[in-house]
Amino acid sequence: xxxxxxxxxxxxxxxxxxxxxxxxxxxxxxxxxxxxxxxxxxxxxxxxxxxxxxxxxxxxxxxxxxxxxxxxxxxxxxxxxxxxxxxxxxxxxxx
Amino acid sequence: xxxxxxxxxxxxxxxxxxxxxxxxxxxxxxxxxxxxxxxxxxxxxxxxxxxxxxxxxxxxxxxxxxxxxxxxxxxxxxxxxxxxxxxxxxxxxxxxxxxxxxxxxxxxxxxxxxxxxxxxxxxxxxxxxxxxxxxxxxxxxxxxxxxxxxxxxxxxxx
Amino acid sequence: xxxxxxxxxxxxxxxxxxxxxxxxxxxxxxxxxxxxxxxxxxxxxxxxxxxxxxxxxxxxxxxxxxxxxxxxxxxxxxxxxxxxxxxxxxxxxxxxxxxxxxxxxxxxxxxxxxxxxxxxxxxxxxxxxxxxxxxxx
Numbered sequence: 001x002x003x004x005x006x007x008x009x010x011x012x013x014x015x016x017x018x019x020x021x022x023x024x025x026x027x028x029x030x031x032x033x034x035x036x037x038x039x040x041x042x043x044x045x046x047x048x049x050x051x052x053x054x055x056x057x058x059x060x061x062x063x064x065x066x067x068x069x070x071x072x073x074x075x076x077x078x079x080x081x082x083x084x085x086x087x088x089x090x091x092x093x094x095x
Numbered sequence: 096x097x098x099x100x101x102x103x104x105x106x107x108x109x110x111x112x113x114x115x116x117x118x119x120x121x122x123x124x125x126x127x128x129x130x131x132x133x134x135x136x137x138x139x140x141x142x143x144x145x146x147x148x149x150x151x152x153x154x155x156x157x158x159x160x161x162x163x164x165x166x167x168x169x170x171x172x173x174x175x176x177x178x179x180x181x182x183x184x185x186x187x188x189x190x191x192x193x194x195x196x197x198x199x200x201x202x203x204x205x206x207x208x209x210x211x212x213x214x215x216x217x218x219x220x221x222x223x224x225x226x227x228x229x230x231x232x233x234x235x236x237x238x239x240x241x242x243x244x245x246x247x248x249x250x251x252x253x
Numbered sequence: 254x255x256x257x258x259x260x261x262x263x264x265x266x267x268x269x270x271x272x273x274x275x276x277x278x279x280x281x282x283x284x285x286x287x288x289x290x291x292x293x294x295x296x297x298x299x300x301x302x303x304x305x306x307x308x309x310x311x312x313x314x315x316x317x318x319x320x321x322x323x324x325x326x327x328x329x330x331x332x333x334x335x336x337x338x339x340x341x342x343x344x345x346x347x348x349x350x351x352x353x354x355x356x357x358x359x360x361x362x363x364x365x366x367x368x369x370x371x372x373x374x375x376x377x378x379x380x381x382x383x384x385x386x387x388x389x390x
Binding site for chain 1: 112113114115117118119121122128130132136138148158160169170171172187188190191192193194195196197200201203204208246251253
């Protein structure tokens with residue numbers, strides 16, 4: 001739940017998603033769900049052109065299980081808030 | 096009366112905004128592409144879906160992109176092969192990504208590629224996959240002997 | 254109309270199932286359930302490398318093993334017809350019993366668009382919608 005809420009705070013931010021097959025996709029995060037599936041708008045492939053048809057694609061739905069990294073702008077993240085939230089989650093889990 | 100209806104609908108939309116279904120519903124009756132975990136590229140009209148992201152596509156074509164003749168480098172496609180598939184129902188867990196295709200520009204990237212018969216493309220892709228499996232198997236063995244794990248799944252060829 | 258509904262309406266039709274391991278099964282769909290478990294009859298099983306074949310009179314497939322299914326072209330139209338007939342029946346019964354009060358969200362079916370005539374501001378105006386009756390090309 002924590003990362004689901006975290007991603008919700010990142011909606012409308014530009015992110016770069018790196019998939020497990022090394023493909024990187026830059027886009028604006030539009031939606032996320034409980035499985036951390038991502039919906040990106042205005043996408044562009046930043047490294048390879050393994051998928052040439054992506055040039056005519058504007059929106060992408062990416063299955064969470066295929067994501068390796070999500071690169072975020074550091075200014076978009078409030079680390080102290082994250083730390084507090086993690087602490088709360090850990091305490092809840094310990095109960 | 097219509098105002099209260101739309102207010103309630105907005106509430107529903109807000110609470111459903113962050114769900115799998117909400118992310119997909121906008122693509123219904125549009126042409127989309129789907130990348131499957133086994134590396135297949137499907138292009139079709141999304142007719143229906145459910146909360147697991149199971150998809151039903153109509154008028155689907157399957158396309159295989161290949162590099163130049165003799166190379167097994169899939170990252171710089173030069174050729175492609177197409178096959179018409181009809182109605183496709185894809186189980187959600189096999190989807191890597193899907194997106195709406197802009198039909199005004201969808202064939203632009205094909206103009207610089209040469210088309211080859213689908214069966215030929217399929218055969219070549221199969222042999223490329225076979226080689227990859229061999230390579231990854233050897234890699235896994237080698238890394239394991241050093242105490243490291245190679246994150247490779249047999250079914251993930253995308 | 255959910256995918257599983259369309260699958261149910263495809264009973265007794267020929268169907269092609271590809272499993273996660275690449276095996277394909279061609280046969281008639283006899284039954285299916287909400288987990289996508291299927292039973293097929295008169296099945297031809299093809300190995301992943303496309304070389305070995307087996308003829309099986311009846312087979313049960315566990316839903317979580319399926320990669321995808323290919324259905325005959327007329328499945329969509331048939332399913333839509335069935336759906337229309339069922340809806341008409343339902344409306345008739347509803348009218349007889351008196352309409353549901355406060356039915357805000359169309360039986361909670363998120364699939365169906367509520368205002369078919371209005372363009373929701375989520376939609377991209379440049380993208381065209383494909384009507385079931387028209388060809389996509």
